[in-house]
Amino acid sequence: MTRGTTGKPFQILLVEDNPGDVDLVLEALAGVEIVTRVSVASNGVEAMEDLRGEGGRVRPVRPDLMFLDLNLPRKDGREVLAEVKCDLELRHIPVVVLTSSEAERDLRQVYGLHANCFITKPVDLEEFLAAVRATVRFWLSVAKIPDPAAG
Numbered sequence: 001m002t003r004g005t006t007g008k009p010f011q012i013l014l015v016e017d018n019p020g021d022v023d024l025v026l027e028a029l030a031g032v033e034i035v036t037r038v039s040v041a042s043n044g045v046e047a048m049e050d051l052r053g054e055g056g057r058v059r060p061v062r063p064d065l066m067f068l069d070l071n072l073p074r075k076d077g078r079e080v081l082a083e084v085k086c087d088l089e090l091r092h093i094p095v096v097v098l099t100s101s102e103a104e105r106d107l108r109q110v111y112g113l114h115a116n117c118f119i120t121k122p123v124d125l126e127e128f129l130a131a132v133r134a135t136v137r138f139w140l141s142v143a144k145i146p147d148p149a150a151g
Helices: 019-030 044-052 077-086 104-112 125-142
Strands: 010-015 036-041 065-068 095-099 117-120
Touching: 010 019, 010 044, 019 036, 019 125, 036 044, 044 077, 065 077, 065 125, 077 095, 077 104, 095 125, 104 117, 117 125
Parallel strands: 010 036, 010 065, 065 095, 095 117
Antiparallel strands: none
16 A cells, blocks of 8 residues: 555654664564555664754655654654654654653653654564554554645
8 A cells, every 4th residue: 555646655764773673663564565665763863864854865754654762872762752743844743652661651751742652662573563563554544644745
């Protein structure tokens, strides 16, 4: 499934510093019938540069969906989330926090920063893949989200 009649794939920004978790998310996405392109940022500074078109990027990344880890180098996920949700150009992007944290304070804090979803990374491989696939299916085929290119 692609976006509307244009056939344009959905864009996902994955902000994750653990290469193993990046591979797992990419594996999960390969099992989804929704056509997606994935950009990966390995730290919070890189994520914000991608979103703002800084750091040598020709144009900003405007994802339809962002997966965001909380514990990132250089700028943690909470800071990235706060910046995204305070930026008029970016705040419409659905942000799914995908983290190993189960702490109630993290849950409350990220929802207070307007995260759209909080998922604790399942330890079981099949549960991890299923959680990512279900999340992508929901946000990109069930929920109505604005087209970032429509500006």
